[in-house]
Amino acid sequence: MCLAVPVRIVSIAGDEAETEIAGVRRRVSIALTPEAKVGDYVLLHTGYAIGVVDEAEAEETLRLLQEIADLSEVH
Amino acid sequence: MKFIDEYQDSRLAKGLADQIARRSTRSIRLMEFCGGHTHAILRYGIRQLVPARVELRSGPGCPVCVTATADLDKAIALARLPGVIVTTFGDMMRVPGSASSLQQAKAEGADVRIVYSALDAIEMARANPEKEVIFVGIGFETTAPTIAASILKARREETTNFRVLSLNKLTPPVMKALLDSGEIQLDGIICPGHVSVVIGSAPYAFIPRDYGVACAISGFEPLDILLSVDRLVEQVEGGTPGVEIAYSRGVTADGNRKARELMDEVFEVGDANWRGIGIVPDSGLALREEYGRFDAEKAFPVSLQPPREPQGCRCGDVIRGTTTPSDCELFGKLCTPERPVGPCMVSSEGACAAYHQYGYPDISQGFESKT
Ligand code: SF4
Numbered sequence: 298m299c300l301a302v303p304v305r306i307v308s309i310a311g312d313e314a315e316t317e318i319a320g321v322r323r324r325v326s327i328a329l330t331p332e333a334k335v336g337d338y339v340l341l342h343t344g345y346a347i348g349v350v351d352e353a354e355a356e357e358t359l360r361l362l363q364e365i366a367d368l369s370e371v372h
Numbered sequence: 373m374k375f376i377d378e379y380q381d382s383r384l385a386k387g388l389a390d391q392i393a394r395r396s397t398r399s400i401r402l403m404e405f406c407g408g409h410t411h412a413i414l415r416y417g418i419r420q421l422v423p424a425r426v427e428l429r430s431g432p433g434c435p436v437c438v439t440a441t442a443d444l445d446k447a448i449a450l451a452r453l454p455g456v457i458v459t460t461f462g463d464m465m466r467v468p469g470s471a472s473s474l475q476q477a478k479a480e481g482a483d484v485r486i487v488y489s490a491l492d493a494i495e496m497a498r499a500n501p502e503k504e505v506i507f508v509g510i511g512f513e514t515t516a517p518t519i520a521a522s523i524l525k526a527r528r529e530e531t532t533n534f535r536v537l538s539l540n541k542l543t544p545p546v547m548k549a550l551l552d553s554g555e556i557q558l559d560g561i562i563c564p565g566h567v568s569v570v571i572g573s574a575p576y577a578f579i580p581r582d583y584g585v586a587c588a589i590s591g592f593e594p595l596d597i598l599l600s601v602d603r604l605v606e607q608v609e610g611g612t613p614g615v616e617i618a619y620s621r622g623v624t625a626d627g628n629r630k631a632r633e634l635m636d637e638v639f640e641v642g643d644a645n646w647r648g649i650g651i652v653p654d655s656g657l658a659l660r661e662e663y664g665r666f667d668a669e670k671a672f673p674v675s676l677q678p679p680r681e682p683q684g685c686r687c688g689d690v691i692r693g694t695t696t697p698s699d700c701e702l703f704g705k706l707c708t709p710e711r712p713v714g715p716c717m718v719s720s721e722g723a724c725a726a727y728h729q730y731g732y733p734d735i736s737q738g739f740e741s742k743t
Binding site for chain 2: 298299300301302303305318319326328329330331338340342343344345347348350351352354355357358359362363365366367368369370372
């Protein structure tokens with residue numbers, strides 16, 4: 298129910314955005330995320346973007362996970 | 373897909389699993405609040421990746437499952453009214469009410485339609501001006517802002533034949549109710565990621581403060597969940613319970629302020645009836661007076677018989693986390709996804725459905741016998 302998938306914004310018109318993921322295009326309301334820009338990934342839930350994905354944080358998490366994996370292989 | 377595939381990497385998962393094993397010294401019990409987490413945990417075999425002394429117990433985070441039978445009966449009664457189209461998320465169709473289900477009502481001639489979004493229901497209302505279109509609004513803080521935004525849109529566009537049966541519920545109050553009940557001892561909670569996109573991390577602060585229970589907000593990919601388990605094990609082992617965001621690409625401390633503004637504009641907080649739990653104070657969202665004309669309950673008052681619960685179904689205990697699905701005598705025998713007895717077997721996020729679909733490892737039972 299609380300499923301939300303990251304989709305990329307291709308264009309914006311008013312409070313609607315055209316989004317794309319794995320070749321599938323879909324119109325999404327950005328009424329809840331007025332700060333969203335073209336190129337951003339947003340979390341799509343029941344027709345609405347409920348949040349903008351923070352790409353820097355995403356990379357930081359992956360870097361941390363790499364470090365943990367490297368460390369565990371040394372152990 | 374970006375932001376999904378990277379978080380399913382098996383080498384990184386192994387690294388996290390090793391770290392959790394190194395940290396963990398004693399038996400602890402974590403609850404994953406969210407039904408989406410339960411499914412991911414079983415689907416990716418996360419229980420087998422973490423030490424058996426870290427128990428994962430599913431909680432009430434499935435909006436379909438926690439919908440009270442009385443509320444379901446209301447939706448079914450609305451669907452049977454002439455000139456009404458009831459729209460709902462697909463998972464609600466087969467949930468058994470006292471005597472029927474929305475699907476059965478449809479088979480008997482009621483106009484019930486599945487929608488993906490409240491926006492679809494508005495479009496349906498515009499396309500069918502001679503009908504009344506009722507949207508059965510279920511969901512937590514993830515979904516409530518989308519329903520609020522849809523109501524605001526209907527008001528702007530003067531769509532007068534669109535109404536909402538608001539069964540929306542709030543998560544921190546039900547967590548409090550579970551902790552207050554004292555029925556289940558928890559060391560940590562894997563908090564719902566997409567609820568938290570909206571509410572942020574602040575509303576969970578009372579959980580470590582007042583109950584000494586650790587919290588980690590988790591995404592839904594296997595690495596997200598393992599990372600959350602790691603954060604929780606560290607908090608519990610170190611005796612330093614707090615609220616950590618282990619889903620920082622989606623969640624901030626403050627959450628989505630705009631979404632909350634719209635939710636507050638349209639809804640007011642009131643008591644809500646949860647299956648298996650009962651009335652939980654301040655855990656529901658009702659339409660405010662100014663939006664009364666969108667309120668399906670006001671527009672179409674229906675009188676109902678007292679609800680009857682499905683015989684032998686232990687969904688209520690499963691929702692409260694006091695029982696695991698395989699402890700239900702009907703599980704897999706009289707109750708299957710094809711012929712579900714209770715909502716926990718119907719919903720794609722229900723714990724019984726997850727256990728049935730992915731098989732049930734004996735790890736949790738092993739844990740039980742050890743404690
Ligand atoms: S297995 Fe079926 S009957 Fe048993 S608790 Fe789950 S939904 Fe209810």
